[in-house]
Amino acid sequence: MSQFKRPGEARSSGDIDTEIDLALFGALGDLAQRKLFPALFHLEREGLLAPDTRLLGLARQELDVDAFRSRIEKALKTYVKAEELDREALARFLARLDFLPLDFTKPEGYAAIREWRQEAARPMVVYLSVAAKIYGDICRHLEASGSLDDESRVVVEKPIGYDLASSAEINDAIGAVFPESRIYRIDHYLGKETVQNLIALRFANPLFGTQWNQNHISHVEITVAEKVGIEGRWGYFDDAGQLRDMVQNHLLQLVCLIAMDPPANLDADAIRDEKVKVLKALKPFTDDMLGRDVVRGQYIAGTIDGRSVPGYLEEEGANRASHTETFVAMKTGVANWRWAGVPFYLRTGKRMPEKLSQIVIHFRQQPHYIFDPDQRELAANKLVIRLQPEEGIALEVLTKDSGLDKGMRLRRGPLHLDFSSAFPKTRIPDAYERLLLEVMKGQQYLFVRRDEVEHAWRWCDSLIAAWEDDEVPRRYPAGSWGPVASIAMITQDGRSWYEDY
Ligand code: BG6
Secondary structure, three states: OOOOOOOOOOOOOOOOOOOOEEEEEOOOOHHHHHHHHHHHHHHHHOOOOOOOOEEEEEEOOOOOHHHHHHHHHHHHHHHOOHHHOOHHHHHHHHHOEEEEEOOOOOOOOOHHHHHHHOOOOOOEEEEEOOOHHHHHHHHHHHHHOOOOOOOOEEEEOOOOOOOHHHHHHHHHHHHOOOOHHHEEEOOHHHHOHHHHHHHHHHHHOHHHHHHOOOOOEEEEEEEEEOOOOOOOOHHHHHHHHHHHHHHHHHHHHHHHHHHOOOOOOOOHHHHHHHHHHHHHHEOOOOHHHHHHHEEEEEEEOEEEOOEEEOOHHHOOOOOOOOOOOOEEEEEEOEOOOOOOOOOEEEEEEOOOOOOEEEEEEEEOOOOOOOOOHHHHHHOOOEEEEEEEOOOEEEEEEEEEOOOHHHOOOEEEEEEEEEHHHHOOOOOOOOHHHHHHHHHHHOOOOOOOOHHHHHHHHHHHHHHHHHHOOOOOOEEEEOOOOOOHHHHHHHHOOOOOOOOOO
């Protein structure tokens, strides 16, 4: 007799087109527990999981279904807010779960996945929340065991590879089994509410449409700062470093969404074609730019929120001679008509004083200035797009300072759209909820196409190659905004990092 439950007899009414079987490899891993199961649970709670959708957890450990369900229940109790953990939804959700212990790299055992499918008519989504080096093995074994069909989709997590060559190898292995139209490469930043809003902001508002170019924008700043350090991931992180972990994917995706030309429509390929053009136009690094326009840092012990934290080399499992960077700041640009001469300043680091992701668009000053000379620096608009912690958009405008004694003194103030207070009833979904839903619907516009990944690597590779002989990264104390050199990098252009956090 089959070890698996049969799907519910009652079929969905047909108006939900998201019915799938989800096979989640790495179901007991950190990402699955922290993000994927909570996201799936929220979809359940919102009524967005189709009645017959089933979820199969796969991991090496020998667990039975009940023990697996208890593990997931425990994870949900840890990572979902108590007031959102409604009991009926929880019971419904747990009842969808099956579990299969499996050694992913060996073909034996995969037949059980085919058996679990029971020739179900709904598509199967395979989610690989495992190390990228075994993506190819898993895809091959799934195919050889007859578990896949013409509708099966695969979802893969970053990092895809270590450089262009290794990423091409992994993409080839996945591509030998799945066509590009059924490969969903996750960059979870693309699922964030404000990141999606960038598309609406830029292409639905004529105000910005006409201003979005080098005639009106002087420079662009992107900061992605995290308070956390390495969080027990030293082994992975030390091979990657902040450039591969954050810049190659998340920051470059933000650059693409800021810099791309308007797509002809919202189709996945129309958007991705425009993003690829930006990646191809990114200025490659030359030797003379390295010392001046790029700063690598590594945190040493310091204090965050009044608590002492160890340095990177003192973290658990650390190789004390490591030169891996935990911070990168760089000045780059997009060499095309729209952006010629507009610097893009990027910085990202671990163990910074705040968790902060924001994009600041600095507009140019008026051609002729008529107010107090000592306020001249104020006189430009800034558009601040905040991804986290509080999602929102603020446009800094100048008005007259009020009061009889102020004359025509200027005052800077925000026109502010704070999503949580402007739309208080709307819960802002986690990026993974949106991304999982899009996979279920079979829509790819929030996922990264192979050529995007590869162009991003090509650009990073030019930097990585130059770093190979580099010495020690610059030190910065945990709880600071990075090495002093990253401030000098921008002040040498007469500018400063936006500091209204
Ligand atoms: C991941 C990186 O992709 O993004 C992590 O591997 C990082 O190192 C995380 O902490 C940051 O994501 P978020 O959504 O918290 O900004």
